[in-house]
Amino acid sequence: MTKDGGGAELIPGLDDLPRAPAGRANGAPSNASKTSDKAAGKGKKGARRPAEDLPVARVAVDMSLPHLDRPFDYLVPVELDARAVPGCRVRVRFAGQLVDGFLLERAAESDHEGRLSYLERVTSPEPVLTPEIAALAREVAGRYAGTFADVIRLAIPPRHARVEAEPVPEPVSEPSAEGGEGGVQAGVWAEYPAGASFLGALAAGRAPRAVWTALPGPDWAAAIARAVAVTLQAGRGALVVMADGRDVALVDAALKRELGEGRHVALTAEPGPAERYRRWLAVLRGTARAVVGTRAAMFAPVADLGFVVLWDDGDDVHAEPHAPYPHPREVLALRAHRTGAGALIGGFTRTTDATQLVESGWAHALAADRTRIREVMPRVRYVGEDAQLARDGAARTARLPNVAFEAARGALGDGPVLVQVPRRGYVPGIACGRCRTPAQCGACQGPLALSSSHAAPYCRWCGRIAGDWHCPECGFFQVRAMVVGAKRTAEELGRAFPGVPVRTSGKDAILERVGPERALVVSTPGAEPPAEGGYTAALLLDGWVLLGRPDLRAGEETLRRWMNAASLVRPAGPVVVSAEGSLPAVQALVRWDPVTYAERELAERREVGFPPAARMASLTASPAAIRELLADARLPDDAEVLGPVPVPVPQGAAEGQERERALIRVPRAAGPALARALKEAQGVRSARKATETVRVQIDPLELI
Known part of the structure; x- marks a missing residue:
């Protein structure tokens, strides 16, 4: 990990992203708001005093402006010292307004040369932003040319104070392990030649990664539940992401049969915001160590994550409609790589994206032999x-x-x-x-x-x-x-x-x-x-x-x-x-x-240069905004700009408003450079206070 000019920790490989200058930018303070003498508290009766231990709080402010996508330093007042813990929600004064934020860490001092503002209040002392999710969010933002604040909105559900105040239930005790790699009961996985060894690797605490072509029939949910059970018995957590609520219900029922009651939670929107937040808190607090859910569950704060599963990764329901448009396949692959967890991407068919993972060596193929397939397939x-x-x-x-x-x-x-x-x-x-x-x-x-x-x-x-x-x-x-x-x-x-x-x-x-x-x-x-x-x-x-x-x-x-x-x-x-x-x-x-x-x-697709053999970015906006962004972007040398071409104007848009779409294609190895270039260009336009936002999508689902 490296430090930027304000002392904030950065994810490796992202330290060359654009940072706000040392002075004021776009009406907002840099690294911390400058305070008045009254706020500084010199010689004033009843003035706020900073905490004695680690008085500086580094805060991720809930602002989606690309040129302000960095942590800012604030002082922790002594009355908030006990509540201002890393990961909690806070309210701070930013550019003259009270805004929400997350306290990333506390430090002994700040590199900022001016005065620092105090935290206004701690909304909740619950540490909802874990270090693993914070680092993941920063990496996802860089991967998709987005901002940290946008990713955090997808990762952390809205707060429900009444739910937070409820007593924390005791975690259900885990069953004893089955005896390591050699003593695992394969169950449904016995249908696959490499199934037992895959479960054995999970039981041994290793990180097997596989692209699974499931046999036709209803046994796929039981297979996922068996793999999750083996992971929990090895002392690690598991995360399963499904396309819709019906698939979640099938896996939820299979997990109840395999694990029993109370050892996992289902994260969907169906139970309502309060119940969903209650279940999410159970994961955060370690009460439940296994999660099955829809797209938003890919950021669930599972402790000691040891296994991630994505079922039917080609379903377009997996595509996130909100910026920066991350796909669960990429997010779970990043989590598995960062935490050393096993990964299983499965379905009855196989996507070209999953095939790319196999051909690159990141994952191995997991399928039944042809004799067994012919026995169970339809005619x-x-x-x-x-x-x-x-x-x-x-x-x-x-x-x-x-x-x-x-x-x-x-x-x-x-x-x-x-x-x-x-x-x-x-x-x-x-x-x-x-x-x-x-x-x-x-x-x-x-x-x-x-x-x-x-x-x-x-x-x-x-x-x-x-x-x-x-x-x-x-x-x-x-x-x-x-x-x-x-x-x-x-x-x-x-x-x-x-x-x-x-x-x-x-x-x-x-x-x-x-x-x-x-x-x-x-x-x-x-x-x-x-x-x-x-x-x-x-x-x-x-x-x-x-x-x-x-x-x-x-x-x-x-x-x-x-x-x-x-x-x-x-x-x-x-x-x-x-x-x-x-x-x-x-x-x-x-x-x-x-x-x-x-x-x-x-x-x-490799012959013609289309995803996933290549990386692409889609820019959608008015013709003038696209030209401005392309002019500001320092694209890789091998980048190829396709278009722009006219696209239909969305319903409700102003009459006569033109919209165009441009595609930027680069080799796969140049994907990170393309994302950095587009994020820098977005930051330049944001600092100029551009009136129109360009919609940037990395590897969009639809190209035509």
């Missing part, structure tokens, strides 16, 4: 096989071809059948019934849709009813469906299978589980409910909608959604996918071989 067929076309010439173009109809009819006798539809709603896109011109709103030019068979068209953007719509090209008044949604599909299947219950699961109402009785379950991707005993068959409709998206990750994301749905089907159960059989994603699904597909996809 996948695609529409358009030669034998099908010989019997049914319309099979290639029919939305529900005969092979899918027969598979569903035969499987319904044994239990439920899953039908995956890429679009929610009834008919999310319509067009002219004569010339096929897409129907658009006359007010905002948004796409028109239908909510039911008897409803008038409405705009999906502004909600206006377009009952008098007619085609601007040919004047025709009738419309046809361009894309069919889940509700319309359920309606069609109800007519095709009379007497069979049809249930839907999507954004409006997600089913938690379905029973073993016969039923058709129509679901959008990601909302598929598990079935008791597994589905007897699955129909993956409208594959062209997923594969035809203008997205670099279209094929990878389509395969992930297909395999997640197909993994809910019983072994050897039929799965019919409506897509061209020659496509690589379809072939990977048929063979149940996501690893080869991911390796091929990564090799192709």
Whole structure:
């Protein structure tokens, strides 16, 4: 660790980031506010006096201005000496205003030459910011060209005073270890050749790192729980991050079966802010040493962290929508590296980012052998096989071809059948019934849709009813469906299978589980409910909608959604996918071989210089702001600027406001230099009091 001019500790590798000058910057004091004689307390009755021991407090002020992204020194008054502990929340006077902050550390003296202001008050003596999370937040801010304050807002939940005042429960005693590496019970991990050795390394206190391709079926949650139990028995903590609350509930139940009650907590937004803060405090205070939660749990202050898990890292729900937009895969990898913890990145499929970790040597592949995979995988067929076309010439173009109809009819006798539809709603896109011109709103030019068979068209953007719509090209008044949604599909299947219950699961109402009785379950991707005993068959409709998206990750994301749905089907159960059989994603699904597909996809991206083979930054703002930022940025010599190009103006923006997007591409090794350059440029614009903020995203999820 090194020291900056104000005596604050810096993370190695980040000490050359821009720092505020010694004088005043942007109306704010540098390193500490200068106080008046009254605040200094010389010769005044009842004046504040600094604490005798370690009177200087280094405070991270809750300010997101890039040029002020550094600690500031304040004096600790004697009346706050006992409460002002490192990691606590404080209130300080900054640029004439009272602002929140976190006390990072206390020191004997300050390098600041002027007078120092006193802490105004200690909001709470609870040390909510641990040294490990503070160092991690500083590194994440540097990795994503963001500020420490923005990362801390994501890492530490809002305070609830009543919860803090509650008595601290006694921690549940840990069970004795199973006897080291040789005595670990593998459980579900016995299905994988390297599974027992992976658990053995965790039991021995080592730090194994693996990219796990899980077998289809419901046992993945039990496998995670077994690995967490082994870690806790070795005397270390564990952290599991899931994509959504339903996956958290599955792992939570598995952990209760494996660990018993009271030895872990689930961190989600569902219980409410107070209960979430109560559980977060249990982790902070060491009452619970295992955590399972959604995206925000990646910063959970687990003591003596020994194991981190990320499930389904390709799910776009993992993408953080708030600055600086960190991804749990990167954050957990940083935590594992910093703390010497083991890491497991798993899913039914494999992303190119995870494949990059394997090829770099950071992690090892963990998968079952092909013989076992063939025993448990479903039987996948695609529409358009030669034998099908010989019997049914319309099979290639029919939305529900005969092979899918027969598979569903035969499987319904044994239990439920899953039908995956890429679009929610009834008919999310319509067009002219004569010339096929897409129907658009006359007010905002948004796409028109239908909510039911008897409803008038409405705009999906502004909600206006377009009952008098007619085609601007040919004047025709009738419309046809361009894309069919889940509700319309359920309606069609109800007519095709009379007497069979049809249930839907999507954004409006997600089913938690379905029973073993016969039923058709129509679901959008990601909302598929598990079935008791597994589905007897699955129909993956409208594959062209997923594969035809203008997205670099279209094929990878389509395969992930297909395999997640197909993994809910019983072994050897039929799965019919409506897509061209020659496509690589379809072939990977048929063979149940996501690893080869991911390796091929990564090799192709390496040839053309796309992530994750290269590092990219996205700049979004007005044309003038982007030009100004690029002019100020000292980009690496091998940086390549792509664009800027116009992008759609977000809803609610001022009329006539232009927005553009520029991409900056560098080799992977130049990623840290790119982040530093962009953060420096942001700091220069912030010091100039630029009126517009440029949105900077490192390695954005969408590039097109």
